[in-house]
Amino acid sequence: xxxxxxxxxxxxxxxxxxxxxxxxxxxxxxxxxxxxxxxxxxxxxxxxxxxxxxxxxxxxxxxxxxxxxxxxxxxxxxxxxxxxxxxxxxxxxxxxxxxxxxxxxxxxxxxxxxxxxxxxxxxx
Numbered sequence: 001x002x003x004x005x006x007x008x009x010x011x012x013x014x015x016x017x018x019x020x021x022x023x024x025x026x027x028x029x030x031x032x033x034x035x036x037x038x039x040x041x042x043x044x045x046x047x048x049x050x051x052x053x054x055x056x057x058x059x060x061x062x063x064x065x066x067x068x069x070x071x072x073x074x075x076x077x078x079x080x081x082x083x084x085x086x087x088x089x090x091x092x093x094x095x096x097x098x099x100x101x102x103x104x105x106x107x108x109x110x111x112x113x114x115x116x117x118x119x120x121x122x123x124x
Contacts, residue, residue: 006093025060028053048073048118073117077110084110 001009028034034054039047051070058067059075068075084106091097 001096003093006096010089010092025057028057045122046118048114048121073114077113080106080110 037047037050039045040050049071052074055067055070055075058064058070084103087100087102088098091100091103
């Protein structure tokens with residue numbers, strides 16, 4: 001696959017994801033209904049992702065302190081996540097590869113951080 005084909009492949013994927021996210025955003029804003037967390041529904045505990053919809057809506061409104069209160073771990077990990085995505089796309093477009101040491105380390109940092117946060121937010 002050529003670089004141009006890889007770029008087109010990514011752009012199509014991001015186009016689809018963007019349309020879905022925008023539709024979900026307007027659904028949440030218009031109805032106040034969001035996707036319910038199956039972990040919270042079944043156990044009563046907050047998972048590491050609980051609050052992400054409220055966080056993203058707050059960020060879209062510029063309410064950074066409220067966004068932080070909704071899910072501080074994901075908000076703090078966002079720069080690492082974005083850096084990892086940018087690096088992954090660079091490798092994919094340039095070389096057709098998707099793996100790197102940075103990606104592996106970043107993923108493990110995010111996984112461990114979210115697991116620690118998930119436990120801590122239910123204890124504290």
